Amino acid sequence: MIRLLAILLLLALPAAATAADRLDPAPRIAVMSAFAPEWQVLKAATSDRKSHSVNGIDFVTGRLAGRNVVLFLSGISMVNATMSTQVALDRFDVTGIVFSGIAGGVDPALHVGDVVAASHWSQYLEATFGRDLGNGHYELPPWRQTTMPNYGMIFPAPVEVRRAGAAPDHKLWFDTDPGMLAAAGKIGDVGLRDCVKPGQCLDHKPRLLVGGNGVSGQAFVDNAAFREYVFATFKAQVLDMESAAVAMVSYANGVPFIAFRSLSDLAGGGPDANEMGTFMGLASENSARVVERFLQAWTPPR
Template identity: 55%
Template sequence: MRLPALVLVLLALFVSPALAQRLDETPRVAVISAFPPEIGALSAATSLTKTYEVNGVRFTTGQMEGKPVVVFLSGVSMVNAAMTTQMALDRFNITRIVFSGIAGGVDEGLDIGDVVVADQWAQNLESAFARETDKGFEVSPSISNSPLANYGMIYPRGIILPGTDLSAPARVWFPADPALLDTARKVAAAVPLQRCAADKCLVHAPKVVVGGNGVSAPVFLDNAAYRKYLRATFEARLVDMESAAVAHVALVNKTPFIAFRSLSDLAGGGAGANEMHTFMALASDNSATVVRAFVKALPN
C-alpha cells in the first residue's frame, strides 16, 4: 500500500534533523577563532550580547567596535572549521568572515608575535601518497593534478569544487577578499602590539604584515625540514590548521573572507623546544588587537 505524499512528508519531518533556520537576520561580521585562548580578548570586546547554541557550538551576537558581529569558536582543525563556518552562514546573515588566532611561522623573515594577513590560502596536505617502486615514487598525473613539487611520497593536489566539471582545473589557492585586505593595510601601521609575555620578552618588536601565502592542514607542524619545503614550494609565510578550510567555505558561499594570524612559534624552525606555549597568549592578544582595529575600520 502506498502512503499519500503528505504523510510521507510529515514522517520525514519527524525522523529527520530539523532544517537549519535563521536565528538572527541582522547583517553581521563573523569573528572566529579556533579554541578558547584565542577568543578571550574578542569576547571581552563584544557588548550587548545574546547567545545561541547549535549542536554544541555557541554563537554570540553583539557589538564589537560599533559593528554588529557574531563571535564563535570554529573548533581546532579543518573539518571543525569548515563545519562551524557553514553552520554560521546557514543561521546568521553574515556579510564578512574574519578569522583571528595563532599560527606557526614559515617565512624566516618573520618573527614570533608578528601578525600576518595572507593574500591567499592553500590546503597543503590535500595530496596523493605515491606508490614506491624500484624507480622511486610514482603517481598518476590524473591523481596529482598540481604542478607543485612533492615532498617524498606526498604529492600536492588541487581541489575540484562541488558542481565543477571534473575536466576543469583544480583549485590550489583560496583568496582573501581584496577589499578586506585593503582595510587591513590601512590599519596595519597604527596598531600597537605586545612585545612581552609575563617575564619573557621578544627580541624583535612585533609588526603587522599584509600579503603572501598561507597554508593549512590537520597537522601541528613542528618539523624544520617540512617547514622549509612549504616555504620553497608553496612560498608560504605561515601555517595553521583552519584558515584554508574557512577560506574554502567562504569562496563557495560567495562571502568575503580574511584571516589574521599571529605567530606563536616558528613551526620547527626554533633552536630549542617549540615556543607555542610560551607565546600563545601574547600572539592571541596581538591578533585580537589587530582584528578589533580592523572591525572598527570596516565600512558599514
C-alpha cells in the first residue's frame, strides 16, 4: 500500500523536461534576439526552416552559417529573456547560446554601429533602494552589504543563483564562455554597415570590440548622468535589457553563452534626442553579420 501511494505521488508531481519532451532531436546552437527587427536578418539567412511554438514563443530550427541552430525572440526585458531562455533549454538540445541584438553605448570611446562582445555581464538593478537620510545621503539596512558605489538610493548587489550539484551562490558578474570569446576574437573585419541609406551615414567606421563589461536591467536608459555612473562603477561598454539575464540562466544550466550587442544609441549620452529609432536597423544588421561569422568560427563542445 505504501509503495502504491508513493507511485501515485510521483505521478502527480510535475515532470522535469527530458529528451522525450524535446521538439527536435538535433543538437543546436540557440541564436536569440530581443525583438523582431533584430532577428529578421538572421532568420532570412537560415535555411531548412521549421517552426515550433511553446507558450506563445516561436522557435525556428534550421541551418545558419553551416550550423544547426534554433532561432527565437527572448522578448524585451529581463523576465521575458529569463523565461524564454529556460524554455529553449528545456525543449531543445542546446549546445550554446548566442545573443544578437542592439544596445545603448556606455563607454565614451565607442560609437553608434559598433558591436561589443563583452567578457562579463552584471545586473545594475539587482539592488537595494536605500533609506533617504536627506541632503542626498542614503543608507542601507544594517544587514545588507555591498561593495558597489550607489546611484542615489540604488545600491547594486549580487544575485543568488542556483545550479545542479552546487550550493547557492551570490554573484555580481556572469562570465562569457572563454572558448566563445576566443572565437569572437578571431572574427576580424566583417564589413560593418555605416550608412542607414545613401546620404545618411555615420561619421566613423563601426568596429567590433571583444572583451570588457556589459550591464543589463529592467529600464530603458536614456539618461546621461546614469550612463556616466554605469561607466564609472561597472566599467561597462554597453547597457541593455536582456543579456545579463540570459548569462545567468546559461550559468545555472552549464551552457556556453556569448552576446553580441551593436550600439543603436548612446543611452542618453548624445547631444540630441535618442538615436535608436534612426540607427536600430543598421545596428541590428551589424550584430547579425558578426554572429554569422562567429558561427563559422566557433565549434560547439559536442
